Amino acid sequence: MTQDHALSAADASGRLLMAGLPPGPLLALAIILPLAGLVPLLLLGPRAGERAAIALAGLGLLLAILIALQVGWSGTPALYHLGGWRPPLGIMLRADGISAGMLVTSAAVFFGISLFAATGRDRTNTFPPTFWMLALCVASGLNLAFLAEDLFTLYVALELLTFAAVPLVCLDGKAAQLKAALTYLLFALLGSLLYLLGAVLIYASTGTLDIGLAAQRLVANAPATGIALALMSVGLAAKAALFPLYLWLPPAHAGAPPAASALLSSLVIKAPIFLLLRIWIGLAPAPLAEQAAPVLAVLGTGAILFCGMRALAQSRLKLLIAYSTAAQIGYVFLMLPLVTYSGPLSMPESLAWTGGFLHLAAHAFSKAAMFIAAGVIAEALGHDRISSLGGAAQAVPISVAAFAIGGLSLMGLPPSGGFIAKVMLLTAAIQQGVAWIAVVVLLGGLLARGYVLRVVVSALQRPETDASFVTIPLRRQSMALVLALVAIVLGFIPLQPMDFLLVGRP
Amino acid sequence: MNVAFDAILCVLVVLAAIRVVATTDLRAAVSSFLAYGMLLALVWVRLESVDIALTEVAVGSGLTTIVILRAISRMPLAPSSSTGSSPTRSAQVAVGVMCAMVTLGLSGVLLTLPDPAPSIAPYVAQNMPATALGNPIAGVLMVFRAMDTVLETVVVLLALIGVWAMVPQHRLAEVPGPLAPGRAPEPVVFLARALVPFGLLFGAYQVWAGADVPGGKFQGAAVLASMGLLLMMAGVITAPAATNVRLRALLLVGPILFLAVGVAGWSLAGAFLGYPAGLEKPVIIAVEIASTISIALALVMLVLGPPAGSASS
Amino acid sequence: MIGWTIFALAGAGLVGLGLYGVIMRENALHRILAFNILGGGIFLVFGFAARRGAGAGFTADPVPQALVITGVVVAFSATALATAIVVRLTAAQAEERDDAPHAKDDG
Numbered sequence: 052m053t054q055d056h057a058l059s060a061a062d063a064s065g066r067l068l069m070a071g072l073p074p075g076p077l078l079a080l081a082i083i084l085p086l087a088g089l090v091p092l093l094l095l096g097p098r099a100g101e102r103a104a105i106a107l108a109g110l111g112l113l114l115a116i117l118i119a120l121q122v123g124w125s126g127t128p129a130l131y132h133l134g135g136w137r138p139p140l141g142i143m144l145r146a147d148g149i150s151a152g153m154l155v156t157s158a159a160v161f162f163g164i165s166l167f168a169a170t171g172r173d174r175t176n177t178f179p180p181t182f183w184m185l186a187l188c189v190a191s192g193l194n195l196a197f198l199a200e201d202l203f204t205l206y207v208a209l210e211l212l213t214f215a216a217v218p219l220v221c222l223d224g225k226a227a228q229l230k231a232a233l234t235y236l237l238f239a240l241l242g243s244l245l246y247l248l249g250a251v252l253i254y255a256s257t258g259t260l261d262i263g264l265a266a267q268r269l270v271a272n273a274p275a276t277g278i279a280l281a282l283m284s285v286g287l288a289a290k291a292a293l294f295p296l297y298l299w300l301p302p303a304h305a306g307a308p309p310a311a312s313a314l315l316s317s318l319v320i321k322a323p324i325f326l327l328l329r330i331w332i333g334l335a336p337a338p339l340a341e342q343a344a345p346v347l348a349v350l351g352t353g354a355i356l357f358c359g360m361r362a363l364a365q366s367r368l369k370l371l372i373a374y375s376t377a378a379q380i381g382y383v384f385l386m387l388p389l390v391t392y393s394g395p396l397s398m399p400e401s402l403a404w405t406g407g408f409l410h411l412a413a414h415a416f417s418k419a420a421m422f423i424a425a426g427v428i429a430e431a432l433g434h435d436r437i438s439s440l441g442g443a444a445q446a447v448p449i450s451v452a453a454f455a456i457g458g459l460s461l462m463g464l465p466p467s468g469g470f471i472a473k474v475m476l477l478t479a480a481i482q483q484g485v486a487w488i489a490v491v492v493l494l495g496g497l498l499a500r501g502y503v504l505r506v507v508v509s510a511l512q513r514p515e516t517d518a519s520f521v522t523i524p525l526r527r528q529s530m531a532l533v534l535a536l537v538a539i540v541l542g543f544i545p546l547q548p549m550d551f552l553l554v555g556r557p
Numbered sequence: 558m559n560v561a562f563d564a565i566l567c568v569l570v571v572l573a574a575i576r577v578v579a580t581t582d583l584r585a586a587v588s589s590f591l592a593y594g595m596l597l598a599l600v601w602v603r604l605e606s607v608d609i610a611l612t613e614v615a616v617g618s619g620l621t622t623i624v625i626l627r628a629i630s631r632m633p634l635a636p637s638s639s640t641g642s643s644p645t646r647s648a649q650v651a652v653g654v655m656c657a658m659v660t661l662g663l664s665g666v667l668l669t670l671p672d673p674a675p676s677i678a679p680y681v682a683q684n685m686p687a688t689a690l691g692n693p694i695a696g697v698l699m700v701f702r703a704m705d706t707v708l709e710t711v712v713v714l715l716a717l718i719g720v721w722a723m724v725p726q727h728r729l730a731e732v733p734g735p736l737a738p739g740r741a742p743e744p745v746v747f748l749a750r751a752l753v754p755f756g757l758l759f760g761a762y763q764v765w766a767g768a769d770v771p772g773g774k775f776q777g778a779a780v781l782a783s784m785g786l787l788l789m790m791a792g793v794i795t796a797p798a799a800t801n802v803r804l805r806a807l808l809l810v811g812p813i814l815f816l817a818v819g820v821a822g823w824s825l826a827g828a829f830l831g832y833p834a835g836l837e838k839p840v841i842i843a844v845e846i847a848s849t850i851s852i853a854l855a856l857v858m859l860v861l862g863p864p865a866g867s868a869s870s
Numbered sequence: 871m872i873g874w875t876i877f878a879l880a881g882a883g884l885v886g887l888g889l890y891g892v893i894m895r896e897n898a899l900h901r902i903l904a905f906n907i908l909g910g911g912i913f914l915v916f917g918f919a920a921r922r923g924a925g926a927g928f929t930a931d932p933v934p935q936a937l938v939i940t941g942v943v944v945a946f947s948a949t950a951l952a953t954a955i956v957v958r959l960t961a962a963q964a965e966e967r968d969d970a971p972h973a974k975d976d977g
Contacts, residue, residue, distance in 0.1 A: 079829040083816055086711060090813060093805040133704045135828035140680040140701050140933075181722035188715050195708070203937050207708045210944055214712060214951060218719035221955065226966050229723070229959040233898060236952050240905055241892060247941070248885065248912045252666060254934065255919035258675020268675075275666045560876070567880035574884050574907050578891030583900055590903050597910055604877060604917045605929035609938050617942045621906055621949050625899055628953045632960045644894055652893050660886030667878040667915065676923030676931040683926075693928060697936035709940045716947035720954040775943050852943075859950035863958055 074121040075131030078144040078198050081114050081154065085190040092180040092187075101169060104183040108158075108165040111190055115158035119151040119551075128555030138261035143200040145263075147555025149408050150197040153325055156412040157193045157318050160419050160534065161186075164317075167423050167530035168310035172222075173430060174521065178310070182222060188215035189314055196322035202250040202260040205326060209246065209290065213239040216319045219311040220303045231302035238289050238299045242323070245286030252279035253334075262334050266557065271336035280335050280343070287330070290323035293384070294354035297377040304376060305369035309426020312369065316376045317419040321411060324383060328407075333557045337392035344387035351384030352491045359498030363505070368425045368435035371502055372418070375461060379414050382476065382495065383407045385488050389479045396556070399482040401548035406475025408552050413460050413468025413541050420457035420535035424450040427528055428510070431520050437506055442514025447523050451510045453531035458503035460538040463496040468541025475546065563603055570596045587625050594618020607771040608694050611763070615779030616856075623786070624860055631734070631862075689838040691769030698773065699841050703830045707815040710848050713855045714808055721799050724863045729799040733861035736790045749791030756784035764849045768838065774845045778852035785857045796861050804854060811851030815844050878918040884911025898956045902949055909945045913938045 088107045092100035122129055128147040137143070146154065165186065172178045192211035199205050217239065221232040254260055256275040257268035269276050292300035304316045331340045331347070355378050362374035386407030390400045427450040428443050429435040444451045460469030473492050480488035514520075573593035577586045594617055601610035644652075681693050681701070688700045698706045721729055760780035767773030788794045797804040818840060822831035832840050884907050891904025916934045923931030 076823060076829060079819075083819070086812070086816065089711075089714070090809060093809055094802065132828065134700065134822070134830040134832075135826070136684075136701050139677050140684060142702055142704050179722075179726040181718055181726070184718045185715075185722060188711070188718075191711075203702075204705055204708075207705055207712065207940075207944075210712055210948070211708065211715065214715045214719055214947065217951065217955075218722040221723045221958070224723055224725055224958060224962060226959060226962040229955055229962055232723075233952070233955045233959060236948075236955060237892070237898075237901065237905075240948055240952070241908075244905070244908055244912060248663075248915065251912060251916045251919065251934075254916075255667075255670050255674070255922070258677060258923070273671075274669055278662065278666050563876050567876050570880055571883045571887070574887045574910075577907060578887050578895065578904050581895075581900075583897055586900055586903055590906070593907070593910075597914075600877060600880070600914065601917065604874075604921050605924075606917055606920065606935050606938070609913075609917065609935060609942070612939050612942045616946045617906070617910070620946055624946075624950050624953050625903065628899055628957050631957055644896075649894065652890060656886040656890040656893075659889055660882045663882040663885055663915070664879050667882060667918065668875065670919075670922070674919065674922035674931075676925050677933045678923055678928045678931045679926040681926070681932050682928065693932035694936045694939070697932050698939070702933070702936065705937070705940060709944060712944055713947050716951045719951050723955065723958050773939070775939055856946075859947065859954075862950070862954050 074118060074125075074129035074146070075144070077114055077118050077121070078129060078131045078146055079133065081111065081118065081194045082144075082191055082198065084111060084114065085187040085194075088187040089184055092184050097177065097180050100180045101178070101183055104187055105165050105169055107187065108162045108190065111194075112155075112158040112162045115151075115154040118146050119155045122146055122148060122151040122554055123551050126550075126554055138201070138264055139259035142204050143261060143263075144198045145200045145555070146198055148552040149556075150325075151554075152408060152412060152552055153197045153321065154194060156415050157197070157321065158190075159537065160317055160415045161190050161193075161314075163530055163534045163537075164310055164313045164419055164423070167313070167527070170524070170527040170530070172308050172310070174523070182219070182311070185215045185219050186314060189219075189319060193318060193322055196326060200262050202253060202262065202265070204260075206243065206247050206250060208322065209243050209326075212319055212322055213243060213290075216315055219315060220307050222308055222311060225306075227302070228306045231299075231306050234299045235303040238296070242286040242289035245282045245289070247286075249279040249281075249283030249286065252282070262329070263557070266334050266336075269334070269336050271338045276336065277339060280330060280339060283330055284327060284343070284347075287323045287327040288350070291320050291327060291380060292377055293324075293327070293380055294350050294357060294377070297354065297358060300377050301370055301373040304373040304422075305367070309423050309429075312373075312426065313419040313422040316373065316422055317415040320376070320380065321415060324380060324411065328383065328387075331387065332392070335392075340392040344392075347384045348388045348488065351381035352487075354378055354381030354384075355491055355495040356498070359495055359502070362502045363498060365502075366437055368429065368437050368440070368506060369422070371437065371506065372421050372425055375499065375502060376418055378495070378498070379410075379418070379461065382410045382414075382473070382492070385476055385480075385491060388485060389476070389483055389488065396548075396553070398548070399479045401553060402475050402482075403479035404556075405548045405552050406472045406479065409468060409475065409541065409544070409549075410472035413472055413538050416534050416538040416541070417457035417460035417467075417469060420453050420531045420538065421461075423531040423534070424454040424457065427523055427531065428454070431523050432518075433521065437509055439515065440506065440509040441512035442518050442520060443510040445514065446520035447528055449525065449528040449532050450523070451507070453528070453535045454510070455503070455507045456532070457535040457538060458499075458507065460542075461499045462503055463492075463499065466539055466542035468538050468544070471542050471544055471546060566596065566599055566603065570600060583629060587622060587629070590625075591618055591622045594622070608692075608773065608776070611771065611776040612779070615776055615783065619783060620779060620856060620860055624862070627736070627860065627862065687837075688841075690841065692767060692771065692773070694771075695768050695773055695841075699844070700832065700837075703815075703819070707812065707819065707830070710812045710815060710852060713852055713859075714812060717808070717855050717858050720859065720863050728864050731864040732798050733796045733858070733864055736786060736861070746791040746793070749787045749793055753784045753788055756780055756787070760784065760849075760853075764845055765842070767845065768842060774849040774852060778849045778856060781849065781853040782856035782860070785853065786860060796857070799858070804858075807854050808851050808858075811844075811848035814847040818844055874918060874921045877914060877921070881911045881914030881918060884908070884914060887911070898959075899953065902952050902956075905952075906945060906949060909941070913941055916941075
């Protein structure tokens with residue numbers, strides 16, 4: 052096996068812990084481990100299957116942390132050649148700073164959502180084994196999307212995620228859900244195929260599917276290069292629900308049971324977003340990336356402002372949160388005009404970089420918390436009409452608190468990961484003299500304040516006189532709070548570029 | 558001569574595709590689609606890709622057509638989504654122009670690709686001896702890019718799990734609706750009894766020989782699946798319910814054996830999805846056979862689809 | 871060389887036709903057929919790339935050929951999943967239209 056000398060820079064304690072644990076195989080394990088859960092879920096009873104799924108979610112978090120520690124300690128990306136075959140013939144897995152960060156974030160959020168899902172689909176029913184199988188395939192597909200270096204393997208990851216995510220939308224089999232699932236599937240399939248066509252053109256012009264090799268061979272002014280990158284971008288944007296392709300998202304994310312909504316809204320869309328960033332940061336020739344960056348940032352602006360206003364106009368809580376997802380997606384794309392695509396990043400550039408990826412992480416935690424909290428609130432009240440949430444604060448105080456705390460991060464108020472991330476983007480934009488991005492960050496925060504506070508204020512009202520509430524056990528309320536608190540803890544990260552996220556930046 | 562044949566073939570494929578998308582009659586579209594698939598398989602033969610031609614006939618056009626026809630027959634009323642008013646003339650023109658531009662742009666790009674074309678073929682040729690296989694496509698699928706292949710078998714299983722997930726769980730124990738209503742006509746029964754043994758043999762041969770000549774697990778699985786469907790149509794065998802434990806175990810055997818071999822590669826071959834030296838061929842064939850069984854069953858269950866609506870008995 | 875180019879043009883034609891069908895056809899099953907034509911066009915473009923990459927004793931580059939095979943199987947799985955949703959949707963709409971008093975549990 053060929054391993055790069057990933058351990059050479061590790062400090063002594065890192066060496067000790069990692070003795071006998073080379074990082075490469077862990078990458079492969081992170082992808083296949085969740086799939087092991089299919090065996091108990093298909094063959095054993097639902098209880099045993101559910102326990103196995105939760106255990107695998109916990110193990111997955113442990114694995115992700117080990118990989119991130121390794122990447123952090125060594126200061127170099129972890130690489131693995133599957134089957135021992137190097138690109139261009141074989142497939143390589145690669146964990147750099149940002150993929151290790153996404154890996155830990157998604158594994159932690161996934162574990163949190165799993166613990167919530169273990170308390171039941173709703174008050175009376177547990178989740179069937181099919182839910183857990185779909186969830187584990189989501190986990191596997193996410194890890195594959197964050198780690199694979201091969202454009203076709205990434206296509207497989209996108210399909211894995213689509214096939215797992217679409218049925219999560221229509222678990223209850225109601226007509227409205229099935230309709231939302233069908234729209235979602237059609238958008239996602241179109242997105243996959245456009246992405247695939249782009250990957251095919253990359254192969255036809257470079258003779259490789261490996262991102263690193265293709266990046267070296269792509270010619271900036273060849274027509275195939277620009278068309279391929281554009282096709283892949285449109286495809287991924289459709290899957291990520293990036294403005295103006297967001298229309299499928301609100302009905303799909305809002306109609307599912309809360310645990311499924313949380314998976315879809317906080318995790319599943321992160322994979323196409325991450326890949327969209329990857330192809331412009333790691334694959335595209337620098338001159339093309341510099342031209343595309345403002346375009347993507349403008350789309351991000353459209354998302355933040357337009358979907359933010361749509362969120363403000365919603366009368367249903369779950370739809371409001373779904374529109375807020377379509378809006379929050381935009382922030383990470385504001386980072387793109389603020390970084391360089393050739394050579395190392397300057398101080399303000401690496402601040403923008405850190406802010407962008409920190410925003411992805413903070414959004415994952417806060418959005419999972421808010422969707423779960425909203426689901427519990429709807430269970431307690433029997434509806435999710437924002438205008439009559441009165442009494443929710445008495446009926447399910449922990450859930451309302453979780454919603455509000457998660458909302459802090461969306462609004463960009465301290466202390467929260469969302470606050471730090473937005474301040475970083477703001478500072479970078481001002482230091483580089485890109486005023487319009489600074490204005491968008493501020494306006495987006497105001498819109499989020501509007502829609503989050505509207506919900507919180509309504510939930511703090513007195514209950515209507517004839518209102519009756521269903522009691523929700525504490526166990527079912529608490530997981531959202533834990534997830535929201537993690538988003539707060541991210542706010543104590545020092546306001547400076549994180550070296551970890553810069554590991555292995557191309 | 559050959560160029561003229563290729564040109565006529567390509568025109569026919571495109572004409573068939575035009576018929577599929579231009580008609581508003583769904584059944585006409587399906588029959589055109591079947592013709593399109595057959596012509597496309599011929600194209601693949603002309604492109605020196607017999608493996609793909611086999612897959613296209615068996616899966617791309619064959620099973621796809623059955624799935625769509627079955628869906629039409631299960632929706633007694635005209636499908637609700639077709640009731641909408643037909644798109645306006647201007648919308649048709651606008652979208653048509655846009656799609657024509659996509660075709661033109663793509664053609665332009667394809668004509669300006671670098672020459673000589675970059676290729677991985679030399680790498681494959683150089684490393685084929687290490688795989689002990691004779692068919693380079695099998696080498697790519699099972700050795701050099703085995704990760705994609707193992708995950709594809711998971712994707713097929715996942716599609717089936719997705720179909721099960723949207724059915725109320727208490728109804729999973731129901732046997733999927735029959736392929737054909739009423740008693741099977743005599744010719745079908747006769748055909749099934751006469752054809753199936755040959756079909757099974759052919760499918761098994763494809764898997765076995767796929768290591769060295771065109772063929773392999775996806776094509777073999779598709780042939781086996783169609784034989785299974787034919788037997789069901791003739792009423793010789795009945796479809797299993799989704800809760801059947803034996804069915805579930807067989808659905809798992811392919812992906813799990815593949816993954817287990819992959820993990821074993823860690824200690825035996827020094828890499829995940831590496832094969833132990835000297836044993837490559839027997840191990841690969843064992844994985845192929847297990848995958849064929851799992852994929853064939855998954856394809857059958859995917860064609861049968863979810864248990865029918867409450868209308869069925 | 872000229873002989874292969876015609877296949878690339880056919881592939882590009884199928885991509886455009888498939889796209890048109892995906893956007894313009896209102897019937898979901900019809901759309902699914904159009905998706906298959908779009909996918910077929912993309913695979914054909916990949917096959918063209920494979921044929922151009924012939925060499926080292928092979929009549930075509932085996933890597934794209936292998937990927938098209940897995941691609942066809944994935945496309946079928948997508949077709950089956952989408953069709954299943956359409957079938958369930960039609961059944962659910964019929965049930966909800968009847969809205970008979972039998973409150974069906976869907977757990």
